[in-house]
Amino acid sequence: MTVIDGGTGEPPAGRGSGQPGAPAGIASRGAPAERGRLDLADVLGQPAARRAAEICAAGGHHLSLLGPPGAGKTMLAERLPTILPRLDRAAALEVTAIHSVAGTLPAGGPLIAEPPFCAPHHTATKAAIVGGGSGILRPGAASLAHFGCLFLDEAPEFGRDVLDALRQPLESGEVVLARSGLTARFPARFTLVLAANPCPCARGPSSRSACTCTPAARRRYLARLSGPLLDRVDVKVEFLPVSRAELLSDRRFTEPSAVVAQRVAAARERAAARVCSARPVRRPRPGCRGRAHRRRGPRRLAQDRDRHPPGPGRWRRS
């Protein structure tokens, strides 16, 4: 994290003392004691969703969860950090530094070694999500979830500008805030989890008054999540309502977080080894048209040009 030429150097209120300085509307669960109670095995009757969580944890993919109320979307999202590997020393120091600047260091935990989980409320402002503030620039939820999980529950209820502000950190892994005479750069490399009900009334199939939302109302509701944001979400899971019998019978098959976390860690090691052993790809120099092009005589080049009319910047005049 770099803060360039900024701030008064004063520590934010509540620094290192629980979360009094946390941006409004943000629940950040980094304390191991609280996290220790959660386990992926609690999520019953949703094998596809559990598998999706494992894939996202292994590959660092963003995840969206769509389903009726009470299907277990929030439950699953809260358990995603329990299958992520512990932070190594460098990552732990980076995460701790961000939480220290934001004033959200958990009491009695000087070093955050577990992947953080940050779940801002849908009324959160853009500054609370990506960071900002007047005077002292503070990191937002996206940075508090660095190396962990940013969970947007009831995602369509968030402001459109708030959701779209996440596109930059999703792309670059950092938030750059610029004010007059001040630029701050906060790391924000998180796994995004979006959860949504299929319609605005949020009446599930088991509720007394059934949903009466029209298909157009449902479409409008989900369209609040913009295409460019959803393009960045690789894994999309649809939850189905689960019967009581399914919940009870699935108890025998659910794996605890510890078992899944081992597979996730092994998958990450394999991926790291693959990346290290891959031969670097030689990219042609800009403007170089390659050997095949050089072998072509002027007649072949003219034929090529007729077959493939030049697009902007595709051919250079020769």
Ligand SMILES: Nc1ncnc2c1ncn2[C@@H]1O[C@H](COP(=O)(O)OP(=O)(O)OP(=O)(O)O)[C@@H](O)[C@H]1O
């Ligand atoms: N798949 C499940 N396995 C076990 N318990 C479940 C499951 N789904 C829901 N529950 C129970 O129902 C409660 C509510 O679940 P949860 O909040 O995760 O649902 P949700 O899909 O997020 O609903 P909403 O859309 O209303 O937020 C949980 O705390 C849990 O006790």
Ligand SMILES: [Mg+2]
């Ligand atoms: Mg929920």
Ligand SMILES: [Zn+2]
């Ligand atoms: Zn409805």
